[in-house]
Amino acid sequence: MKHVPLILIPLALSATLLGACSSDDDSTDEPSSVGGIASCDEATMTAAVKDLFEAEPELGEFQALDAFDCADGWAVTFPVVIDTSGTEYAYTQVFEAEGQFWIPVTDRTAVCGTIDSDDPTAYPADAQVPKDLWDDACNTN
Secondary structure: OOOOOOOHHHHHHHHHHHHHHOOOOHHHOOOOOOOOOOOOOHHHHHHHHHHHHHHOHHHOEEEEEEEEEEEOOEEEEEEEEEOOOOOEEEOOEEEEEEOOEEEEOOOHHHHHOOOOOOOOOOOOOOOOOOHHHHHHHHOOO
């Protein structure tokens, strides 16, 4: 009977466990995302807008989310608001995803790019907002 020194047993066990944790077949593994990915659904976008209005009550009183759209880590929302005079209106609010969170953009002009005065509907080369959302994000109220 052959005796294995006790010091080698933990090393052999560690190597076996590490081998069991790795896999060469990634086809069945779920992709992992560090920090998560921001969801683009009505509940999530409504919550993001509500959070904005709670943080900045001077924006008015949030009533409803009229519409929203998302693309490539950006979102455009159209919340309905009642201002301090009691007037109800909809306005445009842009958000950028950071991990699983939607962060409100405080200055849309900074992310819309340089607008061509000869053709204000042309997508600017320096725009950060994706082309799919640009018109709604940058050419609305």
